[in-house]
Each structure stands twice: as C-alpha cells, then as structure tokens.
Amino acid sequence: MASDHAPERYIGLMSGTSTDGVDGVLADLAGDRIQVLASTGVALPESLRQELLALNAPGPDELARAARAANALADCYADVVRDLLAKAGLDATQIHAIGAHGQTVRHAPESGYTLQINAPARLAEHTRIAVVADFRSRDVAAGGQGAPLVPAFHAARFGQGQGRAILNLGGIANLTVLEDTVRGFDTGPANMLMDAWTRRHLGQPYDQDGAWAAQGRCHDSLLAALRAEPWFDLPPPKSTGRDLFSLSWLEARIDTLPAATRPHPVDVQATLLRLSVETIADAIRRHASATREVLACGGGARNPVFMGSLRQALPCDLTTTDACGVPAQDVEALAFAWLAQAHLQRRAACLPAVTGAGHATVAGCLYPA
Template identity: 80%
Template sequence: MAPDRVIEPYIGLMSGTSTDGVDGVLADLADGTIRVLASASLALPDGLRHELLALNAPGPDELARAAQAANALADCYATVVRDLLTQAGLPAARVRAIGAHGQTVRHAPESGYTIQINAPARLAEHAGIAVVADFRSRDVAAGGQGAPLVPAFHAARFGCGEGRAVLNLGGIANLTVLEDPVRGFDTGPANMLMDAWILRHRNQPYDQDGTWAAQGRCHDGLLAALLTEPWFGLAPPKSTGRDLFSLAWLDARLDALPGGDRPQAADVQATLLRLSVDTIADTVRRHAPNTREVLACGGGARNPVFMAALARALPCTLTTTDAYGVPAQDVEALAFAWLAQAHVQGRPACLPAVTGARHATIAGCFYPA
C-alpha cells in the first residue's frame, strides 16, 4: 500500500450456517473506499463444528456448552485476525474495529429473538482490537427479521438501479435486489441440507464440486413433497435457518413417501440441489422480475454443478462477484467489516425495506479493545 495514503482498516469475520470455517478480510474503508487488503480462512476443528451443529437443537447442559463453544469460536476468530494482520503488515492498533457475526444457532424473529454464539469480549481481549457483534438483535427488537444483514453493503459495493441482484449461496440462500429501495430476503436452503446429507452418508462436510449430486437423479416425488413447505410461499420480508430446514424436516418428508419409493442417497442429494436451484429461480421470477444479472457469492458459487444448474434455471444472466472485483468467498466477511464501520460511524445499516422493521437501526453492539 502507498505509504502516503491514509487508510481506515476494519476486519470482517464470518462463520456461516454451513459451519465449514471462518472467512476473514482486512479492508480499507476510508472515504467510501471498499478495498480488500488481506484475506484468510480457517477450517473449524471437527469437534467445534459438530458442537455448533448440535447446539442448533435442544440438548443437555446447553448453556455451559454454548459458552464453551463461543470461547472456542472466538479463539478461531483471533487466529484469523492474527493471520490478516501479518499479511497486511499492520499492527492491531491501526485497525478501527472487527465485525464478528458469530454462529447463529436459533433464529426466531416471529418470537422476538435470535441467538448467535459468540464471545466478542474474549475476541477483543485476545486481538487487542475493538469488536462489533450481535448485529441482528436491535432490528428484531424493532419488529424486523434481523436478516439478511448484508443488502446495504451490497448496494454500496455493487451499485443500485442496474437490474442487478446479489445472491449469497451459503448454508441458506439470500438475495439482494439492487433497486431503489434496496430489498433483500432469504430464498431457502442453498448448501445447508446438502451438507447435512453428505455428512450423514459419507462423513464429508460438503459435496466437493457437486460431484455426488451429479451422480444422482432428481426424485420428482421427493422434490414435490419438499416444495409443499409453506415457508416458500411467504412474501418477503422473510428469513430462515436450521430451525426449519433441518435433517428432521427432510426425514419427515422422506418417511411420508409411498412405500417402495424411497430414493437412493445420491438421488436425495441431487434432489436437494434441485430444491435449492428451483426455489432461488422461482424467487427471482416472482420477487425480482426486473433482474437482468445475478452476481453469486459464497461457497456455492465455487460449486460448478450448482452454478450450471442455476444458470439454466434463472431467467437472467448468472455470474459471480469476482467479475466485479470481489472474490465470491470474501463478500460476506467484507460485509461485516463494512457493518462494523457503519456501527462505529453511527450509520443505520438494517433497512426496513429488507427486514420489515418499524424503522432503520444501527446494527451491532460495541466491545472496546
């Protein structure tokens, strides 16, 4: 970086619903700039990943287990922070704040709460940098969904009013429609059910390049049963997560199939891929009909089978955010760096047109270094 240029560094950290790892970026956000200076990823230890998944459902000694998992996650975050600082050659004191979303284990805005496992005070202590966390709660308190969080960032980085939408393919798929006003909402599962199914049957955390799904065939009866889920018919604003789209949800529909019609495991994987593709494409047609180009990001954007099927199903052009200068894997972490800056500067970043809240809110809580 040029020595005479004043930069405003922020770090963003994201461990999404796929629970595969932590993505981090160190970004320069000076004067409206959104420029990545360093990026890093860290796979979650198997024990922590399994515990985070287990904590999505009721179980024994949940409070203590959640606190211990939060500490372990914060330690992973701190490792990524150190890697970013080393890459960029910056001391911790130069970074204004870290945006750390935490790991969502309950999301029930209709009941007035959302829970993200995190230990931001521990992260601030270990990193020596202020932390902004708990990004959803204030919007939920204002009657909103608390999700998705990133549409305001998408508009700032990728422009608005160009017939463009940003599609995040994480565990859950969410779509930002870059119109005026900006809109955003979840469309349903992206990788979450596929990841859970391949973990159960092959003990693999995800379907590398979609190869297992490509070996199967979509089971029309199962797909039809999955599509009867009432949530898909809800109008935005809406959000979802593992509270609904779990293996228990899938198993119930498999068990309800007529006798002798239970598909092979690979066929279930192919059907889950088709479910994600069809619900995304249907959402674009119904709720973003003026979209001419979809920019994909997140882990699913690196799955060629997923992307090819999506390109065939969408009524518009599909590309990735790489074409606009942001690697697909960096977008979510970069968004949380931007959201941390918005909090520090007192700028509302949760948009009522996205979440359905009564008014715009400043996202996050501040933990000083």
C-alpha cells in the same frame, strides 16, 4: 487513483450456516473505497463444529456448553485475525475494529429473538482491537427479521438501481435486489441440506464440485414434497435457517413417500440441489422480475454443478462477484468489516425494506479494545 483519505482498516469475520469454517477479510474502507488488503479462511475444529451444530437443538447443560463453545469460537476468530495482520504486514493498533457475526444457533424473529454464539469481549481481549458484534438484535427489537444483514453493503459495493441482484449461496440462499429501493430476503436452503446429507452418507463435509449430486437423478415425488413447505410461499421480508430446514425436516418428507419408491441417497442429493435451484429461480421470478444480472457469492458459487443448474433455471444472466473485483468467498466477511464501520459511524445498515422492521437501525454492539 490515489485517495485523499487516511486509511480506515477493518476486519470482518464470518462463520456461516454451513458451519464449515471461518472466513476473514482485512479491508481499507476509507471514503468510498472498499479495498481488500488480505483474506483468509480456516476450518473449524471438528469437535467445535459438532458442538455448534448440536447447539441448534435443545440439549442437556446447553447454557454452559454454549458459553464454552463461544469461547472456543472466539479463539478461532483471534487466530484468523492474527493471520490477516501477518498477511497485510499490519499490527493491531492500525485496525479500527473487527466485525464478528458469531454463529447463529436460534433464529426466531417471529418470537422476538435471535441468538448468535459469540464471545466478543474475549476476542477484543485477545486481539486488543475493538469488536462490533450482535448485529441482529436491534432490528429484531424494532420488529424486523434481523436478516439478511448484508443488503446495505451489497448496494454500497455493487451499485443500486442497475437491474442487478446479489445471490449469496451459503448454507441458506439469500438475495439482495439492487433496485432504487434495496430489498433482500432468504429464498431457502442453498448448501445446508446438501452438506448435511453428504456428511451423513459420504463422511465428507460437503459435495466437492457437486460431483455426487451430478451422479443422481432428481426424485420428482420427493421434490414435490419438499416444495410443498409453506415457508417458500411466504412473501418477503423473510428469513430462515436450521430452525426449519434441518435433516429432520428432510427425513420427515422422505418418510411420507411409499417405502418402495423412496430414493437412494445419491438421488436425494440430486433432489436437494434441484430444490435449491428451483426455489432461488422462483424467488427471482416472483420478487425480482426486473433483474437482468445475478452476481453469486459464497461457497456455492464455487460449485460448478450448482452454478450450471442455476444458469439453466434463471430468467437472467448469472456470474459471480469476482467479475466485479470481489472474490465470491470474501463477500460475507467483507460485509461484516463494512458493518463494523457503519456501527462506529452510526450509520443505519438494517433496512426496513429488507427486514420488515418499523424503522432503520444501527446494527451491532461495541466492545472496546
């Protein structure tokens, strides 16, 4: 059906916890329309990826290193924007704004801060398009977690009050519960630990199709040690990231096992997959028991072993957002296009029922073209 609204074109950019690349979407968000016009994804240069990962922990000269990494990331973002414009046959003057999340390197809302590496002014200068960035800070200032950011978008695109939940399987798994009151929270690791373990032992960025995990066996004692992490039992609202679920966290728990019983690397991978599956299923049983259908998105939705294990574990149906017309890989980037529009329209997109903030807030800061 034709729309009476003039086009409102936005670009969303996302480089998530997995730190594997940048996803970009160009969409028309006029009226109640959410129409993807172009999408793309590029891998991060390995040197930048390693620096972003290193900046998750304290190190020498980290302020200068973070500034240089932010500039390099903004340059990658600009390349993605140019690719999107070329694919859509549009130019910069036809885009309202870019939503650019940046790369989270510290997330400590309990201490009153969250930090995303980004250089939005540089991105605006290179693209000549307004940029909305720093989406988490205002919510944290209002006493919230600053995360997850996307439940309001999920409600707008996938419906509300329908017994449906959206499960993002990125580095961290997060769940949006689309009841009459929209709720959302992180459930724990999705791909992040599995990716890191694969890189360490196979020299590959991720476990393609879950093939390595499928060769191993879950190590029950290790799984019990991982499941004993107190964070899993915290009630929502809650969020997490590399600050907690790092390789050092994993290794510390492996080290608690008797040396003779420690698992082979392939069995650790199988156990990490099981950890993700069980903590997601437990979160749905505990906090989303009315859910009848889960729509998965993010990189993990393309992992058949992960998805097959989830189907067996979940108490409800599981499919992907592709079934609703949005490719699973595009959902998060599309959300940041929508968040950029929400900022310009002064619509509150950080919801207290999701983040625990004292009140709803408009997310982001504007860097004009």
